[in-house]
Amino acid sequence: xxxxxxxxxxxxxxxxxxxxxxxxxxxxxxxxxxxxxxxxxxxxxxxxxxxxxxxxxxxxxxxxxxxxxxxxxxxxxxxxxxxxxxxxxxxxxxxxxxxxxxxxxxxxxxxxxxxxxxxxxxxxxxxxxxxxxxxxxxxxxxxxxxxxxxxxxxxxxxxxxxxxxxxxxxxxxxxxxxxxxxxxxxxxxxxxxxxxxxxxxxxxxxxxxxxxxxxxxxxxxxxxxxxxxxxxxxxxxxxxxxxxxxxxxxxxxxxxxxxxxxxxxxxxxxxxxxxxxxxxxxxxxxxxxxxxxxxxxxxxxxxxxxxxxxxxxxxxxxxxxxxxxxxxxxxxxxxxxxxxxxxxxxxxxxxx
Numbered sequence: 001x002x003x004x005x006x007x008x009x010x011x012x013x014x015x016x017x018x019x020x021x022x023x024x025x026x027x028x029x030x031x032x033x034x035x036x037x038x039x040x041x042x043x044x045x046x047x048x049x050x051x052x053x054x055x056x057x058x059x060x061x062x063x064x065x066x067x068x069x070x071x072x073x074x075x076x077x078x079x080x081x082x083x084x085x086x087x088x089x090x091x092x093x094x095x096x097x098x099x100x101x102x103x104x105x106x107x108x109x110x111x112x113x114x115x116x117x118x119x120x121x122x123x124x125x126x127x128x129x130x131x132x133x134x135x136x137x138x139x140x141x142x143x144x145x146x147x148x149x150x151x152x153x154x155x156x157x158x159x160x161x162x163x164x165x166x167x168x169x170x171x172x173x174x175x176x177x178x179x180x181x182x183x184x185x186x187x188x189x190x191x192x193x194x195x196x197x198x199x200x201x202x203x204x205x206x207x208x209x210x211x212x213x214x215x216x217x218x219x220x221x222x223x224x225x226x227x228x229x230x231x232x233x234x235x236x237x238x239x240x241x242x243x244x245x246x247x248x249x250x251x252x253x254x255x256x257x258x259x260x261x262x263x264x265x266x267x268x269x270x271x272x273x274x275x276x277x278x279x280x281x282x283x284x285x286x287x288x289x290x291x292x293x294x295x296x297x298x299x300x301x302x303x304x305x306x307x308x309x310x311x312x313x314x315x316x317x318x319x320x321x322x323x324x325x326x327x328x329x330x331x332x333x334x335x336x337x338x339x340x341x342x343x344x345x346x347x348x349x350x351x352x
Contacts, residue, residue, distance in 0.1 A: 001204065003051075003091035009201035010048065011055035014194075019052070019185040020169040026183065027057070035135040039126065040066040040089070040096070042081040042206035045141030047088065048194050049186060051203065053139060054092050061093065067129055067138075069122045070100045074210060081206050099125045115216050137181040142167045144241045145191040147248050149221050152229075156217075158306075160285075162259075165252035190241055262289035272297055274339040276316065288313060291339075298341035300330035 016024065038053060040046045054061055068085045070078050082098055089096035101121045126138060146167060154163045171182040186194065198205065214220050233240040265282065267275035274294045279287055291312060295304065304312070304326060312332050315322050316339060323342070324332045331342040 001091070001202070003088055006201050006203045007051040007055040007092070010051045010197055010203065013197040013200055014048075014052060014189070016056045018188060019056075020187045022169040023183050023185040026170050026181070030137075032059070033063070034137070035063045035065065035133065036060060036137050036139060037126075037130055037133070037135045038064065038066045038094075038139045039141065040068050040085050041141075041208070042068070042084045042088075043141070043208060044195050044198055044205045045143060045186065045191070047203060047205045048198055049139055049141040050088070050092070050094070051201075052185070054094065064094045065129075065133060065135065066094050066096045067126055068096060068098050069125045070098065071118050071121070072101050072104050073118070074208070077206075077209065081208075084206050097129050099129075115218070137183055139183045139185065140167075141186055142184045143186040143189050143191050143194060144245050145222070145226070147187060148226055148229075148241055148244050149218055151244060151248060152221050152225060153217055160288075161251045161255040165248060165255045168252060187245065258285050259289055261286050262293060266290050266293050268294070268297060269338070272299070272341060276334070276337050276339060279316070280319075284313070284317075287316065291316065294339060295326075298326075298330075299343065300326040300328070300341050 036053065036057075038046065038050050040050055050066060053064065066085065066089050068082055070082050072078055086096055086098070101118070104121070105117065130136070130138060150166055151164055154166070167184055167187070168182075169184050169187050171184075173180055173182070211219060212223065214223070230240045233243075261282070265278040265286070267278055269275070272294075274290070279290050282290075288309075291309070308325075308327070311324055312326075315324050315332065315334060321334050321336075323334075326332055326341070329344045331344065333340040333342045
């Protein structure tokens with residue numbers, strides 16, 4: 001296959017202005033020597049992403065690198081994915097870095113490897129390679145269908161605006177895990193539009209048979225919930241996916257505004273204690289973000305569950321002094337107008 005010609009045809013079908021404007025603005029502001037990485041699975045989404053980046057940013061071609069992670073969950077099909085990605089990258093002159101999930105949990109009949117474990121292994125690979133190659137930005141092939149799946153899944157678990165604003169077109173991480181910036185230029189496009197454009201351009205890609213399995217929630221949402229929802233929401237001139245994507249954009253704006261407010265009123269002293277006077281009377285949504293920032297800066301490295309966090313929120317809102325467990329020998333202590341993180345020590349470890 002003449003992949004450069006395929007890329008050129010795809011770029012005509014999907015011109016640069018069809019990509020997400022936030023990503024375009026980010027790309028235009030980058031220095032000429034910045035390196036870009038692409039998460040390449042071999043599926044239609046990531047193949048389209050690589051082809052479009054290669055075609056629309058010709059000046060960046062020598063600064064691109066593709067990353068492929070083999071989860072070793074589909075036997076020969078996984079090996080075929082890696083071989084396909086190698087051929088595609090070789091034809092475009094893009095370096096490809098491959099890795100395999102060497103410490104994957106053993107596969108047993110009737111068991112399913114958790115999505116979270118597979119994702120953690122993949123992100124770990126991305127983190128290592130991007131740090132080693134000094135690549136700050138990772139491009140991902142998420143599209144509008146992924147927005148719908150993510151929003152519906154997170155609604156089911158009661159997420160707030162921060163969770164419902166995902167996946168973001170430009171996601172700047174507070175820490176450089178897996179690249180400081182994650183970019184999703186295809187969020188303006190439906191999966192059907194991507195596939196149609198790829199076929200018109202003469203491209204091929206790999207199909208992951210596990211995407212049709214009902215073992216994972218995302219697959220069930222994709223196969224059962226979204227088609228029924230689109231039919232139920234169908235009206236002349238209304239595109240349900242486009243409407244949900246717009247809602248995601250608006251939720252991102254709201255979340256960014258609330259977060260900016262929280263940042264302005266968060267006052268931490270040299271020991272990490274939070275001054276409570278600046279947060280008195282602010283909306284609960286803002287206070288929640290202030291407390292999350294305090295927790296992330298505190299020595300309490302525990303995953304406080306929703307019940308525990310709401311108890312901490314209630315303690316601060318009460319205006320009274322008090323103490324509440326944060327887990328793992330850490331306590332939140334409200335005293336003299338400040339919120340402290342207190343550590344209790346075992347008998348074998350003398351108090352400091």
